[in-house]
Amino acid sequence: MKAVYAANINPTDPLSALAVGERPEPQPRQFWSTVGVKAATVNHHDLWSLKGVGLPAEATPMILGTDAAGVLEEDVPAARGGLRAGSEVVLYTVVGADGSGVAPGERRSILSERYQGTMAERVQVPSANVFAKPANLDFAEAAALGTSWLTAYSLLFRAADVRPGDTVLVQGAGGGVSTAAIQLAHAAGLEVFVTSRSAGKRGRALELGADAVFESGARLPRKVDAVVESVGAATWAHSVRSVRPGGTIAVCGATSGDQPGAELTRVFFQDIRVQGNTMGSREDFARLLRFVEHADLHPAIDSTFHGLDAAPAAFARLLGGDVFGKVALTV
Template sequence: MRAIIHTGGSGIEHLQQTEMPERFPGTGEVKIRLKAAGLNHRDLFLMAARNEHDVPLILGSDGAGMIEAVGADVDELLIGTEVIINPCLDWVKTDEVPSVPNILGGPTSGTLAEYVIVPQANVVRKPAYLSWEEAGGLSLAALTAYRALFTKGHVQPGNHVLIPGISGGVATFAALMASAIGAHVTATSRNGAKRAQAQQLPIDRVLDSHGDWVQEMGSHTIDLILDSIGPAIFSQYFEVIKPNGTIVVFGASSGDEITIPMRSLFFPQINIVGTSMGSHAEFAAMIALLEQHRIRPVIDHVYTLSDIGVAFQRMQQSEQFGNIVIRIDENN
């Protein structure tokens, strides 16, 4: 099968296209002929951490395609089913959080290939209204957004949600989901072009990340903040969040270390919680929410498998707005 492997060093320059031997599903597994896959920042982090001594790796966590073969203990009637892959392999129950989630595409072979083999428990039927490109690039971003909003953030209709850094897949999914259930959404970006793009989404207000938020929307107006940025703007959150409000942290693009004014934390009783990925149960609930509200992903760009280097460069340079998708089956 045709695949993209990372081998021989660190960074994007060590990606190469190759032919890999065919594999067959084992007990409880399904073999999927992939139609489309998605890129995530996780792929960049993995490539940066690898060296010339590491074994070749097929990257990619997101993917959608058709079941072509099944292993023992899997119903053969599933062959031909159109599915979306849940990349979190062993996280079954929502409250039983693994110390480190086992995610498709590192260390196990991922979705930047013509085929992938996963446990049957890690596939759900593709909603018919989604195109292959829409379905193939949504999994990790949509799952992370769902858990941040609902499981950790307990968002409710009428809540005011702040999403700083509205450009990546998680942020755009969070905006779409929050708006769909009747929450009010304010987003920020330091990039004027991305602020203009965000205004095309169902967002109530778009601000400059480094502007005066209090002047723009008043103090203590936010119920829930989804933070993926960290120290660059973290102190601003305390100027606008309501007493008993919640900050859900799912990333740290500007660094790992923050300083918190303790009185701004305990007097208004602010909740700060962390989150990442999600369980099998949350993945199923997320797909159901998308289907109920006919939510379509924001797709930044679709590339072919041969253009994988260009696609990753776009992500590395933070040029994207939404999900970057790879079309695997170029004849589809």
């Protein structure tokens, strides 16, 4: 089958390690299901894999992709979801979190780390990780839910533990997690502040539901209850200054680097909680899908590239950095 994969790793030129070509078909595996992929999105995790972060050279070639939506190729037993062959589905791609479909005690991983990823004509996942696609979404929109939207949901409602009426600051409008956090927070009744260096992105954040937008580093009109932080070094000090005493900074990434000034004095004097988060639980994913369908939310799609052969252009788009929402790849 055709797939997009890391042929090797290259820390300085990740796109040179990217390949599109034939890879082995998924083999039957007890308690796993095969899905014909219709769309996936490109995530920073894929770029990091090409650089060798979390993916050693000896694990290549490795099919990339950490999320997908598609069509189920065989029935799933009722005890593991009850979906039928031909159902339109979306995938939860964390494996080993609770042992479903893997050896007891296997460490948690995401598809494309230990098991082949989603950027292929077919992918195999534990049957418990297959969910019905929200009826209001197309395949590209649904694919965005598995990584960025699940992360944003868990950041807001687990890590930050915000409630309707709270105020949340989303640092750095434009990325998949930040645009998802804006939409989810707005739909949940939160007041949403957003920062960006780009006037255009600040305007688009208002269209997604932000209540107020600010230049990066600007003083806010008041302290917020929580900060969604995915930028890292460039915004960390501002995040610490912007959260109220006793508030939470929920962290999921560091796209600008992971060596910020710690601001430890302010953190401990003001009882600020810093909570890390990577994606979310299977239960969070199920709640996210219901929320998206009930509220008729549609993930922001920056661009869609058609066919797996377009993967290098899709990856280059994300690597360039000037995106707003998700970069999607259809199969």
